[in-house]
Amino acid sequence: xxxxxxxxxxxxxxxxxxxxxxxxxxxxxxxxxxxxxxxxxxxxxxxxxxxxxxxxxxxxxxxxxxxxxxxxxxxxxxxxxxxxxxxxxxxxxxxxxxxxxxxxxxxxxxxxxxxxxxxxxxxxxxxxxxxxxxxxxxxxxxxxxxxxxxxxxxxxxxxxxxxxxxxxxxxxxxxxxxxxxxxxxxxxxxxxxxxxxxxxxxxxxxxxxxxxxxxxxxxxxxxxxxxxxxxxxxxxxxxxxxxxxxxxxxxxxxxxxxxxxxxxxxxxxxxxxxxxxxxxxxxxxxxxxxxxxxxxxxxxxxxxxxxxxxxxxxxxxxxxxxxxxxxxxxxxxxxxxxxxxxxxxxxxxxxxxxxxxxxxxxxxxxxxxxxxxxxxxxxxxxxxxxxxxxxxxxxxxxxxxxxxxxxxxxxxxxxxxxxxxxxxxxxxxxxxxxxxxxxxxxxxxxxxxxxxxxxxxxxxxxxxxxxxxxx
Numbered sequence: 001x002x003x004x005x006x007x008x009x010x011x012x013x014x015x016x017x018x019x020x021x022x023x024x025x026x027x028x029x030x031x032x033x034x035x036x037x038x039x040x041x042x043x044x045x046x047x048x049x050x051x052x053x054x055x056x057x058x059x060x061x062x063x064x065x066x067x068x069x070x071x072x073x074x075x076x077x078x079x080x081x082x083x084x085x086x087x088x089x090x091x092x093x094x095x096x097x098x099x100x101x102x103x104x105x106x107x108x109x110x111x112x113x114x115x116x117x118x119x120x121x122x123x124x125x126x127x128x129x130x131x132x133x134x135x136x137x138x139x140x141x142x143x144x145x146x147x148x149x150x151x152x153x154x155x156x157x158x159x160x161x162x163x164x165x166x167x168x169x170x171x172x173x174x175x176x177x178x179x180x181x182x183x184x185x186x187x188x189x190x191x192x193x194x195x196x197x198x199x200x201x202x203x204x205x206x207x208x209x210x211x212x213x214x215x216x217x218x219x220x221x222x223x224x225x226x227x228x229x230x231x232x233x234x235x236x237x238x239x240x241x242x243x244x245x246x247x248x249x250x251x252x253x254x255x256x257x258x259x260x261x262x263x264x265x266x267x268x269x270x271x272x273x274x275x276x277x278x279x280x281x282x283x284x285x286x287x288x289x290x291x292x293x294x295x296x297x298x299x300x301x302x303x304x305x306x307x308x309x310x311x312x313x314x315x316x317x318x319x320x321x322x323x324x325x326x327x328x329x330x331x332x333x334x335x336x337x338x339x340x341x342x343x344x345x346x347x348x349x350x351x352x353x354x355x356x357x358x359x360x361x362x363x364x365x366x367x368x369x370x371x372x373x374x375x376x377x378x379x380x381x382x383x384x385x386x387x388x389x390x391x392x393x394x395x396x397x398x399x400x401x402x403x404x405x406x407x408x409x410x411x412x413x414x415x416x417x418x419x420x421x422x423x424x425x426x427x428x429x430x431x432x433x434x435x436x437x438x439x440x441x442x443x444x445x446x447x448x449x450x451x452x453x454x455x456x457x458x459x460x461x462x463x464x465x466x467x468x469x470x471x
Contacts, residue, residue, distance in 0.1 A: 036112050038256040042084065046093050049073060050111035053096035053426035054165075054199030056221060057117030061433050066278040068224070069117040071271060072134070079264045096419070096426055098196065099167030103128055106251060113257065114249040118200070119169035119218055122249075129252045131261045133245035135220065140170050142238040143222050144214040145207055146231050151238055159187035163212035165200050166193060170216045173241035195452050197390065197425045201225055201286070202445065208232050210290045211453045216240055224275060228282045285442050291326045291450045292457060299331035300461070303344060306363050310371040319458065320393060321345075321371060323450035324400075327443070333363050345370035377404050386422050394424035394444050398432070401443045410435070 041047050051058040051069055058067035065074065073092055081089045095111050102114045103126045114120070114128075119138055122128060142151065142162075151157055158181050164170050171191060178188040192212075194203055200221060206212045208231045222234045250258050290296070300322060307325070311318035322331075328346035329335035337346045343366035352360045352369035355376055359365040374396055381404040382395040398407045410431045411421040420427040425448075429441045454461060 035251060035253040036109070037254040038260055041112055041257065042080075042086075042088060042090055045088065045090050047077070047080070047090050047113065048093045048095055048111040050095050050097055050102050050105050050114045052099045052102065052116045052118060052167075054099070054117075054201065055433075056199065056201050056225070057115075058094060058096060059430070059433060061277075061281045062435075062437050064277045064281065066281055067117065068221075068274075069115045071274045072268065073115055075268060076261070076264050080260065083260075096430065098426075099165075103249065106249060109251075112250065112254065113261075116249075117246075118221065119244040119246060120167075120249070121169055121172050121244075127252055128249045129254070129258050131248040131250070131258060132265050133247055134265060135246040137242045138244050138246055139219040139236070139242040140173050140216055140240040140244070141219050141222055142214060142216050142235040142240070143204060143207060144233050144235065145210055146233045148213070148233070151235065154189075154238065154240065155181070155184070155186060157189050159190070161190040161192050161213065163192045163194050163203055163207070163215050165198055165203050166196050168200070168216075169218070169244055170240060173216075177240060197394075197448055198452070199426070202449065204229060204232060205286045205288050206449055206453070208286070209288045209449075211288075211292070211449070211456075218246075224278070225286075227275065227279055229286050281438065285438050288446050288449050291323070291331075291453055296326070296331065297461075300326075303331060303333070303363060303367075304461075306367050310367045314371040314375040316371060316374065317451075319454040319461070320447075320451050321367070322454055323447050324370070324374075324397065325367075326450045327447045333366070342366070347373060374400060380404070381408060384422070391422060391424055394448065395428075397444045397447050398424060398440055402432075402436075402440045 036044070051067070051073075055067065057069050060066065060070070065071070073094075077090070077092050084090075095105070097105050099116060099118065099120070102116060102120065103122065105111055106114050106128060107126065119140075122130070142157075154177055162170065162174065171193075174189055174191055181188055194212075198206070200217055203212060203215050204217070204222075204225050207215050208229045219234070219236065222232070226232045226234055248261055250261070291300070303325070304318075304322075307321045308318040311321045325331055325344045328337075328341075329344050331344065333344045335344070335346065336342055340348050340350075342348075343360055344363055345366050347360055347366060347370045349360065351373050352358070352365075355369060355372035357365055357369035357372065360369050377399045378392065378396045381399060382392050387395065395407060395411075398410075407428075410428050413431045413435075414428045415421040417431070419430065424444065429444070432440050
């Protein structure tokens with residue numbers, strides 16, 4: 001007993017660790033790495049840059065860098081190499097993270113620099129050093145679909161909702177606005193934090209489609225995406241806040257890196273044509289439309305029972321099958337596609353035969369073949385317990401579109417690059433964008449958006465509120 005008391009006393013004398021909650025979920029096994037300032041970075045030959053994983057901020061399609069931060073980062077890389085005293089050059093290592101995980105990853109030493117491409121709120125507990133402003137007093141503005149109701153003041157938004165992606169700076173702005181509304185006895189503006197598989201550009205596309213009523217984003221982002229989403233309306237007069245500056249971030253123990261960033265920005269000018277590749281690549285891709293219009297609901301109701309039957313048999317959420325059918329045929333059982341693809345699910349005769357279904361000309365056989373084929377892909381290629389169910393379904397959809405073997409090769413390449421091979425959204429899809437273009441990425445994204453649209457109204461789409469989902 002005396003020995004135990006002695007140990008307890010010694011433990012009590014040790015200093016207690018001071019911790020703060022980092023943004024994003026905790027990362028198993030992560031440890032703080034040693035500080036790296038510019039001399040150490042130059043010696044290593046590599047500048048590790050943590051970027052917001054959204055396609056707005058970072059993205060490369062078949063060798064074309066189209067993320068808004070890539071132009072600045074490449075220019076900074078050239079600046080550092082021009083000013084190298086020993087002639088040694090360094091390269092950038094891009095590390096994509098969810099926006100709300102960026103500063104936590106920086107503190108842990110997983111990267112040397114955070115380049116978010118958006119406003120980034122620094123929470124209490126984040127000990128970071130911000131660069132000089134890239135852009136000052138960035139307005140946060142309302143964005144809706146053309147033809148929707150115009151709002152003249154923020155007070156008119158009281159009681160209405162805004163759909164926001166995870167990590168949006170609008171959340172803090174709304175907190176302050178809602179305090180003012182409460183003082184005036186008005187209801188708050190409601191925040192709908194959307195699924196984490198949706199980046200800011202995905203939310204904008206769903207606003208354009210009429211799936212979400214409205215959102216709010218940084219004005220430069222709204223204007224950029226309005227060039228490829230012509231049905232968006234950017235309400236520049238309705239500013240939720242304008243006190244935020246776009247910056248880069250480093251650790252406090254990297255003053256030389258911070259000084260180099262500030263010197264670089266003092267003379268940096270954005271190229272006039274920086275969005276040329278962006279518009280060329282994306283102009284024809286963001287075409288999602290609402291699956292919940294009157295005609296679309298009627299079509300869904302006609303095929304609901306057969307979708308539910310085969311989804312239940314194969315262990316799928318029937319609304320995921322519905323989303324796939326909407327993408328493939330807009331719920332038209334008579335649709336005809338390339339390579340013999342036919343029917344509601346646009347399955348090919350060869351794929352149907354591989355799962356023992358010979359007749360795909362009627363709705364039941366078509367859905368049966370497709371659901372069995374999806375289940376086969378899941379069972380044979382993406383059955384690992386390391387995959388959560390949303391990511392598993394994304395991989396299955398990618399395999400349905402591209403072929404499961406090719407998707408597995410993309411996962412292997414992602415692992416080689418240090419990306420997460422068990423995450424399709426924003427991780428493996430980056431490799432697909434670079435190697436194959438946007439085809440399969442847009443396909444999975446579209447099905448995902450249709451599924452989320454259906455899931456928001458599940459209570460209306462399932463009679464008597466009965467939830468029919470996979471166990």
